[in-house]
Amino acid sequence: xxxxxxxxxGELARxxxxxxxxxxxxxxxxxxxxxxxxHTHAISRYGVTDLLPATIEMVHGPGCPVCVLxxxxxxxxxxxxxxxxxxxxxxxxTMRVPASGRSSLMRAKAEGADIRMVYxxxxxxxxxxxxxxxxxxxxxxGFETTTPPTAIAILEAxxxxxxxxxxxxxxxxxxxxxxxxxxxxQVRDIGTVPLDGFVGPAHVSCVIGSQPYxxxxxxxxxxxVIAGFEPLDVMQAVLMLVEQVNDGRHExxxxxxxxxxxxxxxxxxxxxxxxxxxxxxxxxxxxGEVPYSALRIKGRYGRFDAERRFGIVYRSVADNKACECxxxxxxxxxxxxxxxxxxxxxxxxxxxxxMVSSEGACAAYYTYxxxxxxxxx
Amino acid sequence: xxxxxxxxxxxxLEGDDALIDAGGVRKQVSLALVPEAREGDYVIVHVGYAxxxxxxxxxxKTLALFAGMAQSPT
Numbered sequence: 001x002x003x004x005x006x007x008x009x010g011e012l013a014r015x016x017x018x019x020x021x022x023x024x025x026x027x028x029x030x031x032x033x034x035x036x037x038x039h040t041h042a043i044s045r046y047g048v049t050d051l052l053p054a055t056i057e058m059v060h061g062p063g064c065p066v067c068v069l070x071x072x073x074x075x076x077x078x079x080x081x082x083x084x085x086x087x088x089x090x091x092x093x094t095m096r097v098p099a100s101g102r103s104s105l106m107r108a109k110a111e112g113a114d115i116r117m118v119y120x121x122x123x124x125x126x127x128x129x130x131x132x133x134x135x136x137x138x139x140x141x142g143f144e145t146t147t148p149p150t151a152i153a154i155l156e157a158x159x160x161x162x163x164x165x166x167x168x169x170x171x172x173x174x175x176x177x178x179x180x181x182x183x184x185x186q187v188r189d190i191g192t193v194p195l196d197g198f199v200g201p202a203h204v205s206c207v208i209g210s211q212p213y214x215x216x217x218x219x220x221x222x223x224x225v226i227a228g229f230e231p232l233d234v235m236q237a238v239l240m241l242v243e244q245v246n247d248g249r250h251e252x253x254x255x256x257x258x259x260x261x262x263x264x265x266x267x268x269x270x271x272x273x274x275x276x277x278x279x280x281x282x283x284x285x286x287x288g289e290v291p292y293s294a295l296r297i298k299g300r301y302g303r304f305d306a307e308r309r310f311g312i313v314y315r316s317v318a319d320n321k322a323c324e325c326x327x328x329x330x331x332x333x334x335x336x337x338x339x340x341x342x343x344x345x346x347x348x349x350x351x352x353x354x355m356v357s358s359e360g361a362c363a364a365y366y367t368y369x370x371x372x373x374x375x376x377x
Numbered sequence: 378x379x380x381x382x383x384x385x386x387x388x389x390l391e392g393d394d395a396l397i398d399a400g401g402v403r404k405q406v407s408l409a410l411v412p413e414a415r416e417g418d419y420v421i422v423h424v425g426y427a428x429x430x431x432x433x434x435x436x437x438k439t440l441a442l443f444a445g446m447a448q449s450p451t
Contacts, residue, residue, distance in 0.1 A: 003383040003419050003431050012443045019445060091424065120425025122407065142424075148410055149426040203381065203421060206429035232443050258436040259421055259429040268410045268428060 003258070007230030008046070016235040017051040023242045029055045032241050033331055034199040035178060037064030037359025038229045044364035046231035056238065062177055062329040063201060065142040066093045066357035068284045071317040073170055074099040077139050080168060081113035084310050087131060088168075089124035090139040091146075092117045096356050100317050121153035128157070128165035137306045138167045144207045147171045147295065148268035151275040154297065154304045168306040169297055172282065174204045175212045176293030180284075181330065182220045195331070197241040199234065200226035202256055209264025213252045221250045228256040275301055283316055285353055286329030323352035328361055335365040342366055383419040383431055397422065 024030065034040055040060045043049060049058060062068050074097050081088040088105070095106045095117065109115040114134075118124050121138055128136035140150040150167060157165045178198065200213055205226045213224045223244035227237035237255045244251060254260055275298060282294030297305040306312065319326060323345070324338035335341050335354070345351035347363050354360035358367070384399040386408070393409035397420070408414050411427040420427035 001419075001433055001436055002385075003436060006436075006440055012440075015445065016443055120407075122425055145423045145428060148428070149407075149424050152407075152409060152426070203423060203428065206421060228439075233439075236439070236443055255439065255442075258432050258439060265410055265428060267412070271410075 004230065007228065007232045009232065012232055013046075013051060013235060016232060016239060020051075020056070020235065020239050020242060021053050023239060023246065024053050024055055025246055028245075029057070030196050030242055030245060031057045031059055031194055032197050032199055032238060033059040033061045033181070033195050034234070035061040035063040035174065036199075036201045036204070036229075037067065037357065037361070037364075038202060039199055039227065039234055040064070040361050041359055041364045042229050042231050042234055044368040047368075048231050048234050051235065052238065056242070058199075058238075059195065059331040060328065060334070060361040061181070061198075061331055062284070062286055063143065063174065063204075064329075064354070064357050064359040064361075065146070065172070066097055067325065067329060067353040067360045068172065068177075068286060069094065069097060069141055069170060069353065070283045070285045071098065071100055071319065072283065072315050074105065075103075075317065076312050076314060077168060078103060078105060078108045078113065080137050080139075080306060080310060080312070081115050082108055082111070084135065085114075086135040086137045086306075086310075087114045087116060087127060088137050088139055089116050089118045089127055091119075091141065093357050094139060094141060096350060097353050098320070098351065098356075121149045122156075125153050125156060125160075125162065125165060128162050129160075132164055134164060135309075136165050137310075138165070139170070140167050141170045143172055143174050143201075144204045144272075147272050147276065148207065148265070151271040154275050154301050155271070157304055158301065163303075166304050166306040166309050167297065168312070169276070169295060171276065171295045172284065173293050173295070174201055174208070175216075176290055177284065177287065178213075178216055180287050180290045180293065182216065182222065184330065195222065196245050197223035197225070197250075199237045199241070200224045200252070202227060202229045202233070202259070205254075205256065205260045205264065207265045207268050210252050210254050210260060210262050211264070217250050217252045223250045223253070225253045226256050226260055228259065274298075283314075284329075285319065286326040320351055325352035325354045325362075328354050335362040338362070381421055381423050384422055386414055386416050386418050386420060386427075388416060395427075 124138035276295035327333035354362040
């Protein structure tokens with residue numbers, strides 16, 4: 001068992017496809033949102049939609065950490081390096097995200113900003129140790145999967161007395177984003193984005209467990225099936241969602257039991273609770289200001305908070321007018337509905353954030369040719 | 378960022394660190410968040426930190442589920 005090939009088996013995929021085809025009820029359509037960009041990527045890469053009946057539509061959600069980071073936050077990060085002279089350590093994913101004035105971290109680096117790509121928060125700590133005369137800022141982004149390592153880095157910086165290390169915290173929370181989508185007028189009132197259920201996050205759920213979704217299933221009467229990131233996982237989750245819809249159930253089911261428990265990773269949750277607290281509000285690209293949807297560093301660890309240390313002021317910046325990332329992140333539009341998709345905006349020269357990250361819906365569509373959709377209008 | 382595949386723990390190193398094998402590529406990661414992981418176990422690694430240990434029994438149950446040979450898990 002290597003936990004990869006077994007979950008990509010073509011024969012089993014056909015078995016599952018037949019079972020899904022038998023399960024769907026005639027005259028009924030099903031719209032499921034996969035929250036995670038990891039699922040969007042798997043669906044595009046393995047052509048999962050081609051194996052599903054035409055009455056099942058997969059709607060892509062906002063679960064791509066790079067995609068939801070607003071322009072203003074990238075501007076702040078660039079300012080840390082260019083104006084404050086700090087060494088900015090960042091995950092590679094953010095390098096090409098468009099910032100204001102046609103800039104990006106990549107372009108700022110070309111202009112002389114000391115921006116370094118790191119694989120892990122631990123690498124940023126190492127750079128801080130090696131450059132004790134310089135300020136070193138870790139540009140922390142991501143959902144619940146990348147937050148515990150940031151907490152560890154801050155605790156380690158405190159233990160080691162690293163005075164030149166700080167974190168520009170942009171960690172966001174999955175449950176708040178799901179609630180925002182379910183609360184949005186497009187889903188609740190107008191019915192332009194009717195959703196029959198959610199494919200729940202894989203790796204985020206490893207950390208937070210399946211318990212946080214129980215509220216959505218109950219409060220919004222929507223089924224949630226937590227699924228792994230392999231194609232058979234996604235298909236099994238779709239089958240379980242179809243069965244829940246047919247039965248009129250709305251429960252949290254867990255397809256990814258090999259990695260996810262109800263409680264999640266307790267050790268990780270304790271570390272995050274020690275270092276971070278909720279922000280009152282945070283701007284997401286596509287979703288706008290979402291209350292209590294992100295984390296900030298607690299006052300006790302305030303000296304490691306780059307926002308406090310450098311007096312960072314956030315300014316909201318509108319996306320490029322031609323870019324439909326916002327509507328795509330809300331599930332209201334698909335990549336091929338965007339006029340600049342694949343023309344002006346490509347992975348080599350992205351105009352919007354959804355074309356940057358491999359988890360972004362536009363990048364997934366473009367990379368795997370899904371814009372040549374058989375159902376394209 | 379979330380596109381991590383399961384990797385095998387080859388050797389536990391000093392402190393929380395471990396050497397892992399990702400389809401032939403070896404790398405040092407931290408097991409600080411999954412201290413129970415042992416050599417030979419598969420773990421999911423994000424940005425240099427393992428966040429979950431894979432349960433082989435549950436994986437077999439899920440594979441059986443795909444083939445329609447088991448009850449739905451809860």
